[in-house]
Amino acid sequence: MMPTKTEEEYFAKMEFERKKKIEEEKHKRLAEEEKNRLKQLHYMQCPKCGMELIEIDYKGIKIDECSECEGIWLDAGELDAVAKLEKSGLDKFFSIFKK
Numbered sequence: 023m024m025p026t027k028t029e030e031e032y033f034a035k036m037e038f039e040r041k042k043k044i045e046e047e048k049h050k051r052l053a054e055e056e057k058n059r060l061k062q063l064h065y066m067q068c069p070k071c072g073m074e075l076i077e078i079d080y081k082g083i084k085i086d087e088c089s090e091c092e093g094i095w096l097d098a099g100e101l102d103a104v105a106k107l108e109k110s111g112l113d114k115f116f117s118i119f120k121k
């Protein structure tokens with residue numbers, strides 16, 4: 023028995039959906055790979071001059087200072103942590119970066 027036209031359409035649609043899903047997975051994977059690649063490329067590099075960052079740990083706050091332009095970078099949530107420091111702690115914190 024020949025499949026009816028409706029069945030053919032149904033299977034064509036199924037096939038299309040299946041292939042679309044594979045493509046979507048592929049794109050997702052590519053996006054993830056690209057993200058990882060960029061992360062590796064830029065990890066611990068200064069966002070301004072591209073030179074290496076030096077990590078300084080002060081009371082559990084990790085501060086990244088550029089070895090070239092001396093820019094200072096904070097990770098997410100670290101600005102809040104700095105803002106919560108006592109005045110004396112804050113003075114000490116800033117003295118780390120004073121030349």
Ligand SMILES: [Zn+2]
Pocket residue numbers: 068069070071072073088089090091092093
């Ligand atoms: Zn820099």
